[in-house]
Amino acid sequence: MTLLSLAGAAAPAGAAGTSGAAPRATGSTAADPTPGAPKKLFSIDDQRVDESSGLAKSAKYDGIWWTVNDSGDTARVFGVDATGEVRVVLKFKAPVKDVEAIAVDRDGVIYIADIGDNNRNREMIEVYTIPEPPELEDQEDVKFHRYDFEYPDGPHDAETLLIQPETKRLYFVTKVKTKPGAFYAAPASASREGTNKLTKLADVPAGPYGFTDGTFMPDGKTVVLRTYIDVATMTWGDEPALVARAGTPVAQGESVAVGPSGSDLLVGSEGRSSPVYQMAAPAKRTAAKPPAASTPAATPKPTATASTAPKNNHSLRWIVVGAGLLALIITFVTFPAGRRERLDRMAENARLTGQPPPNPHGRRRSNA
Numbered sequence: 001m002t003l004l005s006l007a008g009a010a011a012p013a014g015a016a017g018t019s020g021a022a023p024r025a026t027g028s029t030a031a032d033p034t035p036g037a038p039k040k041l042f043s044i045d046d047q048r049v050d051e052s053s054g055l056a057k058s059a060k061y062d063g064i065w066w067t068v069n070d071s072g073d074t075a076r077v078f079g080v081d082a083t084g085e086v087r088v089v090l091k092f093k094a095p096v097k098d099v100e101a102i103a104v105d106r107d108g109v110i111y112i113a114d115i116g117d118n119n120r121n122r123e124m125i126e127v128y129t130i131p132e133p134p135e136l137e138d139q140e141d142v143k144f145h146r147y148d149f150e151y152p153d154g155p156h157d158a159e160t161l162l163i164q165p166e167t168k169r170l171y172f173v174t175k176v177k178t179k180p181g182a183f184y185a186a187p188a189s190a191s192r193e194g195t196n197k198l199t200k201l202a203d204v205p206a207g208p209y210g211f212t213d214g215t216f217m218p219d220g221k222t223v224v225l226r227t228y229i230d231v232a233t234m235t236w237g238d239e240p241a242l243v244a245r246a247g248t249p250v251a252q253g254e255s256v257a258v259g260p261s262g263s264d265l266l267v268g269s270e271g272r273s274s275p276v277y278q279m280a281a282p283a284k285r286t287a288a289k290p291p292a293a294s295t296p297a298a299t300p301k302p303t304a305t306a307s308t309a310p311k312n313n314h315s316l317r318w319i320v321v322g323a324g325l326l327a328l329i330i331t332f333v334t335f336p337a338g339r340r341e342r343l344d345r346m347a348e349n350a351r352l353t354g355q356p357p358p359n360p361h362g363r364r365r366s367n368a
Contacts, residue, residue, distance in 0.1 A: 045084055
């Protein structure tokens with residue numbers, strides 16, 4: 001599937017990273033990568049942010065995250081730093097209904113997703129784009145672009161907008177309480193003229209009361225989705241696959257964003273003084289490595305056991321038999337048959353007559 005950007009998206013007023021003071025996350029908490037367990041990074045104590053319903057890492061300013069209020073607020077975006085302080089407010093004059101998500105592409109374009117539909121009666125949903133500002137200063141009338149979208153199978157409630165980093169194509173995740181929702185893809189090149197038809201891409205795993213936010217990780221190969229109580233990591237593709245899930249320390253979870261290190265996450269909730277936690281993205285656990293094989297001991301020499309004794313006895317028998325055969329051969333060689341019988345008779349006659357026995361070598365044996 002070819003993934004392309006929205007056509008005509010609003011471009012940032014300045015080149016990314018070249019204009020404006022770029023605030024950096026303060027304190028070691030924001031700078032250090034998350035070791036594992038979630039830890040509180042900050043709280044949004046500004047009274048103007050009373051129902052944060054999305055969070056997105058700035059592409060232009062280090063240590064800034066953009067957020068929006070849920071339904072009931074006007075069209076505005078808040079820039080929050082790593083201490084929870086609102087550093088900038090951007091306002092644009094659009095007739096928003098139920099803003100539920102926010103995202104930022106690599107070019108520093110902010111996408112505000114007016115996609116909430118609790119009653120499932122909206123024929124269209126809208127996404128507005130504005131540029132990240134050249135300076136972190138409040139703006140009252142930011143120019144915006146509007147894109148209209150329509151589901152292929154009727155209205156859906158949704159609170160998640162995803163932007164694929166490399167292609168900048170948009171994806172929506174529907175929010176369903178009792179069964180799996182789905183990924184819907186915007187056209188490869190969306191238009192600001194008319195209504196863009198969405199295409200269902202794939203189902204998403206069922207989540208507790210549905211998914212409330214999501215983000216692509218910077219590599220573009222992983223998506224993280226947020227529910228009220230946990231986050232889920234998925235591999236990206238034509239058929240996204242669940243990798244792992246992990247609980248979060250905040251209830252009524254409404255937001256997730258790429259964290260300070262670029263590989264970790266920030267998760268937040270709605271309400272006044274809403275806390276934001278830093279945590280690792282859930283990853284599949286790998287099986288423990290088997291223990292190293294021990295060095296084999298030297299093989300002991302075999303002893304004369306019951307299993308080796310028959311073999312030794314067998315060898316001994318062959319030695320005895322061989323010796324006997326050798327003696328027999330010597331006897332036959334030394335004493336030919338006729339001579340042996342003659343000596344036997346001579347020995348017998350000598351015994352009867354009292355004479356000395358004959359000498360087998362031809363000499364008569366003397367009694368002396």
